[in-house]
Amino acid sequence: MRNLVLALIFMASPAAMADVAATYAGMCASCHGAAGAGDGPAAVALTPKPANFSDAAFWTSRDDATVKKAIKEGGAAVGKSPLMAPLGAGMSDAQLDELVAYLKTFKK
Numbered sequence: 001m002r003n004l005v006l007a008l009i010f011m012a013s014p015a016a017m018a019d020v021a022a023t024y025a026g027m028c029a030s031c032h033g034a035a036g037a038g039d040g041p042a043a044v045a046l047t048p049k050p051a052n053f054s055d056a057a058f059w060t061s062r063d064d065a066t067v068k069k070a071i072k073e074g075g076a077a078v079g080k081s082p083l084m085a086p087l088g089a090g091m092s093d094a095q096l097d098e099l100v101a102y103l104k105t106f107k108k
């Protein structure tokens, strides 16, 4: 049974990564850029500019809980621009954690 559970987890994780990549591409990349550099096509029209997830300083200046809160409740909830909408309001806690982990893959 334990091996079955482990096998299922093993099989599920690449799919989960594919899901989170699709979520990012569909909901975030237009502003934050395909590689997370804050340079998506819609970014030109925005002030302030969307956060740059490839910038290591972004990750040292805030914790995961703040990043998660910004996605779930919007930029205004963490003292940032309301142009960052509460896009994660309908996501589960696990989905939000996955998204935060995914954003970190852009870090250089």
Ligand code: HEC
Pocket: 023, 024, 027, 028, 029, 030, 031, 032, 042, 046, 047, 048, 049, 050, 051, 062, 066, 067, 068, 070, 071, 075, 078, 079, 080, 081, 082, 083, 084, 085, 087, 088, 099
């Ligand atoms: C309409 C454009 C737009 C879209 C779409 C968008 N964002 Fe943002 N986001 C912004 C802007 C603009 C900021 C910068 C706010 C600021 O610095 O005041 C931002 C900031 C952030 C921040 C940083 C908050 C902080 O602590 O500084 C996170 C995290 C974030 N966005 C995640 C996401 C995720 C994940 C998605 C997709 C689910 C997404 N954003 C979609 C525009 C967007």
